[in-house]
Amino acid sequence: MTRNYLDNSRAALKESMDYHLRCSLCRETPSKDYRDHFLATAFSLRDRMTEKILQTERRYQEAGAKRVYYLSMEFLIGRLLGDSLYNLGLFDLCRDVLSEAGIDIDEVREQENDAGLGNGGLGRLAACFLDSMATLDIPGFGYGIHYEYGLFKQEVDNGYQKEKPDNWLAEFSPWEIKRPDEKCIVPIYGRIEHFQDRAGEYNPMWLDWKVIMGIPFDIPVVGYGGKTVNWLRLYGAGSSTDFDIQIFNEGDYFRAVEQKVSSETITKMLYPRDTLKSGKELRLVQEYFLVACSLRDIVRRYLKDHGDFDRFSDSVAIQMNDTHPSLAVAELMRLLVDEYALPWDSAWEITQRTMAYTNHTILSEALEKWPVSLLERVIPRHLQIIYEINSRFLATVASLHPSDIDLIRRMSLIEEGENKQVRMAHLAMVGSHSINGVSALHTEILMKNNFSDFHALWPERFVSITNGITQRRWLLKSNPQLAGLISEKIGDSWITDLAQLKRLESCADDPDFQDRFRGIKRANKEALSRIISRTAWVSVNPDSLFDVHVKRIHEYKRQLLKIMHIIYEYLQIVRGEKTPTVAKTYIFGGKAAPGYWVAKQIIKLIHNVGQVINSDKRLQDIMKVVFLPDYRVSLAEKIIPAADLSEQISMAGTEASGTGNMKFMLNGALTVGTLDGANVEMLQESGEDNIFIFGLKAGEIEEMQRANTYRPTEYYRSYPEIRIVVDTFRDNVFCPSEPGLFQWIYSRFMHEEDTYFHLPDLLEYIRIQEKIEEEYRDTASWTKKAIFNVTRSGKFSSDRAISEYAGLIWKVEAVK
Ligand code: 26V
Numbered sequence: 001m002t003r004n005y006l007d008n009s010r011a012a013l014k015e016s017m018d019y020h021l022r023c024s025l026c027r028e029t030p031s032k033d034y035r036d037h038f039l040a041t042a043f044s045l046r047d048r049m050t051e052k053i054l055q056t057e058r059r060y061q062e063a064g065a066k067r068v069y070y071l072s073m074e075f076l077i078g079r080l081l082g083d084s085l086y087n088l089g090l091f092d093l094c095r096d097v098l099s100e101a102g103i104d105i106d107e108v109r110e111q112e113n114d115a116g117l118g119n120g121g122l123g124r125l126a127a128c129f130l131d132s133m134a135t136l137d138i139p140g141f142g143y144g145i146h147y148e149y150g151l152f153k154q155e156v157d158n159g160y161q162k163e164k165p166d167n168w169l170a171e172f173s174p175w176e177i178k179r180p181d182e183k184c185i186v187p188i189y190g191r192i193e194h195f196q197d198r199a200g201e202y203n204p205m206w207l208d209w210k211v212i213m214g215i216p217f218d219i220p221v222v223g224y225g226g227k228t229v230n231w232l233r234l235y236g237a238g239s240s241t242d243f244d245i246q247i248f249n250e251g252d253y254f255r256a257v258e259q260k261v262s263s264e265t266i267t268k269m270l271y272p273r274d275t276l277k278s279g280k281e282l283r284l285v286q287e288y289f290l291v292a293c294s295l296r297d298i299v300r301r302y303l304k305d306h307g308d309f310d311r312f313s314d315s316v317a318i319q320m321n322d323t324h325p326s327l328a329v330a331e332l333m334r335l336l337v338d339e340y341a342l343p344w345d346s347a348w349e350i351t352q353r354t355m356a357y358t359n360h361t362i363l364s365e366a367l368e369k370w371p372v373s374l375l376e377r378v379i380p381r382h383l384q385i386i387y388e389i390n391s392r393f394l395a396t397v398a399s400l401h402p403s404d405i406d407l408i409r410r411m412s413l414i415e416e417g418e419n420k421q422v423r424m425a426h427l428a429m430v431g432s433h434s435i436n437g438v439s440a441l442h443t444e445i446l447m448k449n450n451f452s453d454f455h456a457l458w459p460e461r462f463v464s465i466t467n468g469i470t471q472r473r474w475l476l477k478s479n480p481q482l483a484g485l486i487s488e489k490i491g492d493s494w495i496t497d498l499a500q501l502k503r504l505e506s507c508a509d510d511p512d513f514q515d516r517f518r519g520i521k522r523a524n525k526e527a528l529s530r531i532i533s534r535t536a537w538v539s540v541n542p543d544s545l546f547d548v549h550v551k552r553i554h555e556y557k558r559q560l561l562k563i564m565h566i567i568y569e570y571l572q573i574v575r576g577e578k579t580p581t582v583a584k585t586y587i588f589g590g591k592a593a594p595g596y597w598v599a600k601q602i603i604k605l606i607h608n609v610g611q612v613i614n615s616d617k618r619l620q621d622i623m624k625v626v627f628l629p630d631y632r633v634s635l636a637e638k639i640i641p642a643a644d645l646s647e648q649i650s651m652a653g654t655e656a657s658g659t660g661n662m663k664f665m666l667n668g669a670l671t672v673g674t675l676d677g678a679n680v681e682m683l684q685e686s687g688e689d690n691i692f693i694f695g696l697k698a699g700e701i702e703e704m705q706r707a708n709t710y711r712p713t714e715y716y717r718s719y720p721e722i723r724i725v726v727d728t729f730r731d732n733v734f735c736p737s738e739p740g741l742f743q744w745i746y747s748r749f750m751h752e753e754d755t756y757f758h759l760p761d762l763l764e765y766i767r768i769q770e771k772i773e774e775e776y777r778d779t780a781s782w783t784k785k786a787i788f789n790v791t792r793s794g795k796f797s798s799d800r801a802i803s804e805y806a807g808l809i810w811k812v813e814a815v816k
Helices: 010-024 036-061 083-087 093-101 105-109 121-135 243-251 253-266 280-306 328-340 346-356 372-378 380-400 405-411 424-430 440-450 452-457 472-475 479-489 498-507 511-535 559-574 596-616 633-642 660-667 681-688 700-706 710-720 719-732 745-752 758-777 779-789 798-812
Strands: 067-071 075-078 115-117 140-145 153-157 160-162 184-188 189-194 201-207 208-223 229-239 316-321 355-358 369-372 421-423 434-436 462-464 546-550 585-590 624-627 645-649 671-672
Touching: 010 036, 010 093, 010 798, 036 093, 036 105, 036 208, 067 121, 067 280, 067 380, 067 421, 067 546, 075 121, 075 229, 075 633, 083 105, 083 189, 083 208, 083 472, 083 710, 093 105, 093 596, 093 719, 105 316, 121 140, 121 208, 121 472, 121 798, 140 280, 160 596, 184 253, 184 280, 184 405, 189 719, 201 380, 208 280, 229 280, 280 316, 280 328, 280 372, 280 380, 316 346, 316 798, 328 355, 328 380, 328 424, 346 355, 346 380, 355 424, 369 372, 372 380, 380 424, 405 452, 421 424, 434 779, 434 798, 440 452, 440 462, 440 681, 472 479, 472 633, 472 660, 479 498, 498 745, 498 779, 498 798, 511 624, 511 633, 511 719, 511 779, 559 585, 559 596, 559 624, 559 719, 559 758, 596 798, 624 671, 624 745, 645 660, 660 671, 660 681, 660 719, 660 779, 671 758, 671 779, 710 719, 710 745, 710 758, 719 745, 719 758, 758 779, 779 798
Parallel strands: 067 140, 067 316, 140 229, 316 355, 355 434, 434 462, 546 585, 546 645, 585 624, 645 671
Antiparallel strands: 075 115, 153 160, 184 208, 189 201, 208 229, 369 421
């Protein structure tokens, strides 16, 4: 083939797809097999992208561009075929080429496994950021872990979640390029010898370490328009052959094989969040492995063009996605001081200027801490460095507040006690020039509560950058009909400048436009109804209001509040106290961490409530409750465009930002939500007539917690609406054949336990749902509000978020 087989002509695309069918897959052409076509198409796109990685790299080189490295334990990328096609501008062409061969492109796209290398919001955010960096021509690259198994697959058996391994690589991924030639060697375990150098200076030596090998797998990340292609580098762990040979030579074959297997275990699987409180050694090893591989690679790239480290922080910015990669602070110090012999003070200045930290949660149980004893065993040299950082840091604090022992105790990187622990957030903050929260409210809370001491010391380091989502995946690709309608009216500049959607406002009152807008929503609801009947075995009415609550199952996200409202409505109807005016379909989806008992019980409760309601003849066309199994990126892409109402009802002050909320808004769902995370900013953008806000505010909850004045039983006693719902858990209404199953919910309230304030918000939630029902009946008005949600969602593009990171934190510029 000639070089122009990579161009964007129809002939070239067909030629390369046929080439891959025959030469890469060894198939006769024409093939009728969808999977063959998926692979051949993916290979053809990969060819085009790898060529452009090289071009992009030349451009960055010529510009001497500063580079950003986004370190994250999770990249929840989902499927790549559709996005790559859209971003390369090849979607229509490819659809035609395939259809000429009698192949439906949608069937081909269904062949792709999701790359589920993340738990939820944090990992999906990282994936959206990669898309935006490439689209904005920013030299930004991801570093992560090549997990063999992503987040578990969820099956549901009798209402109970069952976890199945997600072997996403079983049939390999056509996107990744394995790079064994760029492998790196990472030391781990061993001990420290306290030597002195010739000048008599303390010179510790890390000895007897073992080694792990990091093997890079690169995934191209193409920006919209196809000009810039960056990459995501995922490291898989292998065993070092050199060292195995040593054991082989000692004649201990079995031990050598064992060591090989145990090294390879390191990147076997992604840990589900909420499972481990602390102390899982393998997770710590994973975090260190990511950091050690990435920093070696980053330093190697830098040193290709530089003779010393003087310009390091002018050439490199490193963003830590939560504390999971915060060992990067200690590892960069170790590289600079131990391997490149820089004085401590210069190394520290470089480190601080290079690193930046994003916090994604204020839930104290999610703030990472690692036992000192574990670090001492796994990475003894890093622990020493952390102690050194700490003693210098605390000396500064003490010099500013000489007599405040309590302040020093609070700010220390080490939490004292019987089992000493390293506070990873403190390490990240001390080692960074920038600390950011992910919404305005979240950043406020960080500065006022969790990190107030640090904020008082370094107010200039704190920044708020509200999260965003990529409209390429979450509108252009997932809702092509709506995307088409928008482009027809205002052109397609919104694809790279979401604020342009504002220009659509003049259409909001236009009955023709409203009709088409509604028609698209209706078609999306029909498509989702088919998925529901296939995967949840419930038949639903596409004309009903689709009320959707999808996200990880967690108490703070309050799926239980949603169910309590459904139970209330059900009781009202069957007791004849309410005449329903709108048919409703309640849709849930989400995974519970395998060890999180309450979350799993909530899934069971949703099923049981669904079973009772869905089989009640009195509610046949009035109400349905469904739980869609295995919520994941590709399923979200089908659910979100079909939603009328988006549930964002976390207890105020707990959801750092949320990003699902933004995806629903962009797709024309109205939000019912608390003043939490980015909902606050959604209210500002959409205007109060276009969003349903209810519930206690973060400050009010904080006050009730501080004064310890909240008593669930008082609410139970005072409000019959609350009482009738809570009593169903005592009276086995939703578990007649398993009495006692949901007694725990009743008992909790009776024992004054309601950590997430369900009862105080339930009344207002019921009232606002009544208002929503009322408003939904006015079709024209509802549609107008839905349109306003779309047109006013511009702020929530990850392009805006990335521009803020680039300007405020990274100081990098686009390289056009
Ligand atoms: C913690 C752990 C603990 C160890 C096992 C694996 C694991 C994985 C994740 C986490 C913390 C996750 C924090 C997180 O996902 N925060 C979410 O970040 C979103 C993006 O900023 C934000 O929209 C959500 O509100 C926030 O909950």
